Amino acid sequence: MSEAGDASLEPPLESFGVGRRLAAEGxxxxxxxxxxxxxxxxxxxxxxxxxxxxLLANTLAIGGTLFVLISIFGPLSGAxxxxxxxxxxxxRREISWRMAVAYAGVQIAGGALGAFAAHAMFAEPILQVSxxxxxxxxxxxxxxxxxFGLIAxxxxxxxxxxxxxxxxxxxxxxxxxxxxxxxxxxxPAVTIARSLSNTFAGIAPxxxxxxxxxxxxxxxxxxxxFGWMLKAGxxxxxxxxxxx
Numbered sequence: 287m288s289e290a291g292d293a294s295l296e297p298p299l300e301s302f303g304v305g306r307r308l309a310a311e312g313x314x315x316x317x318x319x320x321x322x323x324x325x326x327x328x329x330x331x332x333x334x335x336x337x338x339x340x341l342l343a344n345t346l347a348i349g350g351t352l353f354v355l356i357s358i359f360g361p362l363s364g365a366x367x368x369x370x371x372x373x374x375x376x377x378r379r380e381i382s383w384r385m386a387v388a389y390a391g392v393q394i395a396g397g398a399l400g401a402f403a404a405h406a407m408f409a410e411p412i413l414q415v416s417x418x419x420x421x422x423x424x425x426x427x428x429x430x431x432x433x434f435g436l437i438a439x440x441x442x443x444x445x446x447x448x449x450x451x452x453x454x455x456x457x458x459x460x461x462x463x464x465x466x467x468x469x470x471x472x473x474p475a476v477t478i479a480r481s482l483s484n485t486f487a488g489i490a491p492x493x494x495x496x497x498x499x500x501x502x503x504x505x506x507x508x509x510x511x512f513g514w515m516l517k518a519g520x521x522x523x524x525x526x527x528x529x530x
Contacts, residue, residue, distance in 0.1 A: 302362050304385070310363035311389050312396035314355050318367050319400025319479045320407070321351040326486035327408045340486060341463065349460035356452040368473040369393055370505035374437055377509050390475070397479030405483065416481050416488030420468060425493075426500045428468035433504030435462060436472045441512040474498045 302310075325347035326340070333340035359365040364381070366372045369390035376386035405412050439458045443451045462470035471477050471489070477498055481491045489497065 304388075307363040307385075308388055308392045310359045311366060312392035312399075314359040314363070314365060315367045315393045315396035315475055316400035316403065317355055318348075318351060319397045319476065320403045321347055321400075322476065323401050323404035323480070323483045323485060323487045324407055327404065327410065330486040341469070344486065345460050345463040348463070349456045352459055353452045353456040356455060360452070363389075367393060367475070368436075369475055370433055370473060370501050371437070371440065373502065374440075374505050374509040377506070378513065393475040394478055397475040398482055401479045401483045405485075410485065414482060414484040414488075416484045416490050418484070418488040418493075419490045420493040420497070425468045426496045428466040429471060429497045429500035430504040430507075432462045432466045432468065432470035432472040433501040434508040436470075437505050437508035438512055441508070441516060445516045468497070471497055472501060472504075474501055477501070 322344070326344045329340040329343035329347075333343065355367065356365045359367075364375070366375070366389055369386075372381065372386040372389040372393070375381045376383050381389070402412050404410075405414065435458060436455070439454050440451060443454050447454070459470060459472070462472065471480065474497075477489060477494050480487050480489045481494045
């Protein structure tokens with residue numbers, strides 16, 4: 287996700303410099319993963335076997351944290367926290383490909399550190415590998431849909447409601463946790479980090495590549511489709527386009 291000084295998901299202010307922007311992306315992604323995994327551990331421990339309650343608690347924690355993180359880090363880096371989002375902004379030529387690659391690197395590293403931090407907070411082994419399989423066409427297709435919807439939310443807000451992405455993205459992720467079979471990872475860095483946690487939020491490393499491919503495909507499709515639709519909407523209506 288991304289956002290500028292007016293709390294929108296616009297390209298970041300250049301005045302903050304590359305170092306600060308990369309630090310913001312790394313720290314923000316670490317914070318996000320600490321929330322995803324930490325709240326999952328807490329929810330599972332307190333829910334006493336009730337999976338629905340555990341998922342709801344996990345969902346609400348993530349939604350709340352996303353709103354805060356986008357609001358804090360948006361003015362610094364654009365608050366992508368997601369290689370798929372950085373890819374879309376590179377496709378749209380709103381960040382350079384070199385910066386998109388650098389963002390992806392720190393997002394992946396930050397995500398792993400966030401997973402380790404969550405383990406440390408809950409006295410879990412720091413180094414883990416998930417054994418939780420998330421396989422099958424339905425799960426993979428769910429990730430395509432989830433990421434498509436995330437990019438649509440971002441681009442639509444940028445075009446029509448530039449101050450709303452913190453709330454809109456957070457609400458979308460909360461909803462997508464429940465309407466997708468995969469619980470909406472929608473983020474390659476998140477997927478990699480969750481493969482390093484054998485907890486409630488984990489995904490087995492063997493399942494992760496399929497999720498990542500689906501996420502990137504969903505992001506590209508949404509970028510192309512909404513780039514076309516929103517560009518058309520930005521042009522002035524011709525006389526023949528107007529209703530009588």
